[in-house]
Amino acid sequence: MHIARAAAPLVGLALILGACSSGAGTTTPPTAAATAAPTEAPASAPGTTGGVTIDLASSSLGAILVDGDGMTLYVFTPDTGGTSTCTGSCASTWPPLTSDATPTVGSGLNAADFGTTTRDDGSTQITFHDMPLYHFGGDSAPGDTNGQGVGGKWYVVGADGSMIGAGGGASAAPTSTPASINY
Numbered sequence: 001m002h003i004a005r006a007a008a009p010l011v012g013l014a015l016i017l018g019a020c021s022s023g024a025g026t027t028t029p030p031t032a033a034a035t036a037a038p039t040e041a042p043a044s045a046p047g048t049t050g051g052v053t054i055d056l057a058s059s060s061l062g063a064i065l066v067d068g069d070g071m072t073l074y075v076f077t078p079d080t081g082g083t084s085t086c087t088g089s090c091a092s093t094w095p096p097l098t099s100d101a102t103p104t105v106g107s108g109l110n111a112a113d114f115g116t117t118t119r120d121d122g123s124t125q126i127t128f129h130d131m132p133l134y135h136f137g138g139d140s141a142p143g144d145t146n147g148q149g150v151g152g153k154w155y156v157v158g159a160d161g162s163m164i165g166a167g168g169g170a171s172a173a174p175t176s177t178p179a180s181i182n183y
Contacts, residue, residue, distance in 0.1 A: 052099045055106035064156040070142025075131040077153045082117045084132040096125045097133040129161030
Protein backbone atom coordinates (compact mmCIF):
# COMPACT_ATOMS: atom_id res chain seq x y z
CA MET A 1 0.00 0.00 0.00
CA HIS A 2 2.89 2.39 0.77
CA ILE A 3 4.39 1.59 -2.63
CA ALA A 4 1.12 2.46 -4.39
CA ARG A 5 0.96 5.87 -2.64
CA ALA A 6 4.59 6.61 -3.45
CA ALA A 7 4.16 5.57 -7.08
CA ALA A 8 1.01 7.63 -7.72
CA PRO A 9 2.84 10.97 -8.15
CA LEU A 10 5.38 9.33 -10.48
CA VAL A 11 2.60 7.82 -12.61
CA GLY A 12 0.92 11.26 -12.84
CA LEU A 13 4.21 12.88 -13.88
CA ALA A 14 4.77 10.19 -16.49
CA LEU A 15 1.30 10.80 -17.94
CA ILE A 16 1.92 14.55 -18.15
CA LEU A 17 5.32 14.10 -19.79
CA GLY A 18 3.92 11.52 -22.16
CA ALA A 19 1.16 13.86 -23.27
CA CYS A 20 3.69 16.63 -23.94
CA SER A 21 5.83 14.42 -26.14
CA SER A 22 3.09 12.47 -27.90
CA GLY A 23 2.43 15.19 -30.46
CA ALA A 24 -0.82 16.28 -28.82
CA GLY A 25 -0.69 20.01 -28.37
CA THR A 26 2.79 20.36 -29.83
CA THR A 27 3.77 23.60 -31.46
CA THR A 28 6.22 24.48 -34.17
CA PRO A 29 9.46 26.13 -33.07
CA PRO A 30 9.17 29.92 -32.84
CA THR A 31 10.51 32.04 -35.66
CA ALA A 32 13.20 34.62 -35.09
CA ALA A 33 10.50 37.31 -35.10
CA ALA A 34 8.60 35.49 -32.37
CA THR A 35 11.67 35.14 -30.14
CA ALA A 36 12.71 38.80 -30.27
CA ALA A 37 11.95 40.92 -27.22
CA PRO A 38 8.99 42.98 -28.48
CA THR A 39 7.76 46.24 -27.05
CA GLU A 40 4.21 45.23 -28.00
CA ALA A 41 2.50 42.16 -29.42
CA PRO A 42 4.84 40.73 -32.09
CA ALA A 43 3.26 41.99 -35.28
CA SER A 44 4.86 39.52 -37.63
CA ALA A 45 4.50 36.35 -35.63
CA PRO A 46 1.96 33.95 -37.12
CA GLY A 47 -1.06 33.60 -34.86
CA THR A 48 -0.47 36.89 -33.06
CA THR A 49 -3.30 37.62 -30.70
CA GLY A 50 -3.99 41.17 -29.74
CA GLY A 51 -3.65 44.32 -31.74
CA VAL A 52 -0.93 45.89 -33.78
CA THR A 53 -0.16 49.53 -34.40
CA ILE A 54 0.47 50.97 -37.84
CA ASP A 55 2.03 54.39 -38.27
CA LEU A 56 3.60 56.59 -40.90
CA ALA A 57 7.34 57.21 -40.81
CA SER A 58 9.57 59.52 -42.81
CA SER A 59 12.14 57.74 -44.96
CA SER A 60 14.32 58.47 -47.97
CA LEU A 61 11.36 57.12 -49.99
CA GLY A 62 8.88 59.53 -48.40
CA ALA A 63 6.20 58.82 -45.79
CA ILE A 64 5.78 55.03 -45.54
CA LEU A 65 3.78 52.55 -43.45
CA VAL A 66 5.55 51.01 -40.46
CA ASP A 67 4.45 48.84 -37.56
CA GLY A 68 4.42 50.03 -33.96
CA ASP A 69 8.11 49.16 -33.63
CA GLY A 70 9.02 51.29 -36.67
CA MET A 71 9.63 48.28 -38.95
CA THR A 72 8.75 48.92 -42.60
CA LEU A 73 5.65 47.31 -44.11
CA TYR A 74 5.50 46.09 -47.71
CA VAL A 75 2.96 44.96 -50.30
CA PHE A 76 3.43 42.19 -52.89
CA THR A 77 2.20 42.96 -56.42
CA PRO A 78 0.93 39.40 -57.17
CA ASP A 79 -1.58 39.78 -54.29
CA THR A 80 -4.96 40.82 -55.69
CA GLY A 81 -8.46 41.21 -54.32
CA GLY A 82 -7.19 41.15 -50.74
CA THR A 83 -5.81 37.62 -51.14
CA SER A 84 -2.28 36.80 -50.00
CA THR A 85 -0.25 34.72 -52.43
CA CYS A 86 2.95 34.74 -50.35
CA THR A 87 3.02 31.41 -48.50
CA GLY A 88 5.58 28.77 -47.52
CA SER A 89 9.18 29.92 -47.95
CA CYS A 90 7.94 33.26 -49.25
CA ALA A 91 6.16 33.91 -45.94
CA SER A 92 9.34 32.92 -44.08
CA THR A 93 11.26 35.69 -45.85
CA TRP A 94 8.30 38.09 -45.94
CA PRO A 95 6.40 37.52 -42.66
CA PRO A 96 2.78 38.64 -42.98
CA LEU A 97 1.46 41.28 -40.60
CA THR A 98 -1.09 39.26 -38.65
CA SER A 99 -3.39 40.13 -35.79
CA ASP A 100 -6.59 38.91 -34.22
CA ALA A 101 -7.68 42.48 -33.52
CA THR A 102 -8.31 45.63 -35.54
CA PRO A 103 -5.08 47.61 -35.94
CA THR A 104 -4.57 50.92 -34.20
CA VAL A 105 -3.61 53.51 -36.79
CA GLY A 106 -1.51 56.60 -36.28
CA SER A 107 -1.86 60.18 -37.40
CA GLY A 108 -2.27 60.66 -41.15
CA LEU A 109 -3.88 57.24 -41.66
CA ASN A 110 -7.57 56.41 -42.04
CA ALA A 111 -8.77 53.32 -40.14
CA ALA A 112 -11.35 52.68 -42.90
CA ASP A 113 -8.48 51.95 -45.33
CA PHE A 114 -7.47 48.88 -43.30
CA GLY A 115 -9.05 45.46 -43.33
CA THR A 116 -8.15 41.80 -43.00
CA THR A 117 -7.86 38.66 -45.07
CA THR A 118 -7.73 35.04 -43.97
CA ARG A 119 -4.49 33.34 -45.01
CA ASP A 120 -4.29 29.73 -46.15
CA ASP A 121 -2.98 28.77 -42.67
CA GLY A 122 -6.07 30.30 -41.04
CA SER A 123 -4.32 33.35 -39.59
CA THR A 124 -5.73 36.85 -40.11
CA GLN A 125 -3.54 39.21 -42.10
CA ILE A 126 -3.93 42.99 -42.05
CA THR A 127 -4.63 44.65 -45.40
CA PHE A 128 -4.31 48.28 -46.51
CA HIS A 129 -6.39 49.41 -49.49
CA ASP A 130 -7.15 45.69 -50.00
CA MET A 131 -3.42 44.77 -50.22
CA PRO A 132 -2.01 42.36 -47.58
CA LEU A 133 0.88 43.82 -45.55
CA TYR A 134 4.22 42.14 -44.86
CA HIS A 135 7.55 42.68 -43.13
CA PHE A 136 10.88 41.79 -44.80
CA GLY A 137 13.26 39.39 -43.06
CA GLY A 138 16.20 41.41 -44.42
CA ASP A 139 15.19 44.50 -42.43
CA SER A 140 16.91 44.42 -39.06
CA ALA A 141 16.23 47.89 -37.65
CA PRO A 142 13.43 50.43 -37.69
CA GLY A 143 13.55 52.46 -40.88
CA ASP A 144 15.29 49.77 -42.97
CA THR A 145 13.80 49.46 -46.47
CA ASN A 146 15.96 46.62 -47.78
CA GLY A 147 12.94 44.92 -49.35
CA GLN A 148 12.06 47.92 -51.54
CA GLY A 149 11.72 46.85 -55.19
CA VAL A 150 12.84 43.24 -54.64
CA GLY A 151 12.11 41.24 -57.77
CA GLY A 152 10.06 44.13 -59.07
CA LYS A 153 7.23 42.80 -56.85
CA TRP A 154 7.78 44.13 -53.31
CA TYR A 155 7.21 47.78 -52.42
CA VAL A 156 6.86 50.04 -49.43
CA VAL A 157 3.50 51.73 -49.33
CA GLY A 158 2.51 55.33 -48.79
CA ALA A 159 -0.35 56.80 -46.76
CA ASP A 160 -2.60 56.84 -49.85
CA GLY A 161 -2.03 53.14 -50.58
CA SER A 162 0.36 53.72 -53.48
CA MET A 163 3.27 51.35 -53.96
CA ILE A 164 6.20 53.73 -53.78
CA GLY A 165 8.56 53.25 -56.70
CA ALA A 166 6.18 50.97 -58.64
CA GLY A 167 5.02 52.58 -61.85
CA GLY A 168 3.13 55.77 -61.00
CA GLY A 169 4.20 55.92 -57.32
CA ALA A 170 6.79 58.27 -55.87
CA SER A 171 10.15 57.97 -57.57
CA ALA A 172 12.58 55.63 -55.88
CA ALA A 173 15.21 53.34 -57.30
CA PRO A 174 14.49 49.71 -56.45
CA THR A 175 16.99 48.09 -54.14
CA SER A 176 19.39 45.67 -55.85
CA THR A 177 18.81 42.25 -54.30
CA PRO A 178 20.12 38.78 -55.15
CA ALA A 179 17.73 36.74 -57.33
CA SER A 180 17.65 34.03 -54.66
CA ILE A 181 15.08 36.00 -52.64
CA ASN A 182 12.93 37.30 -55.49
CA TYR A 183 9.54 35.94 -54.44
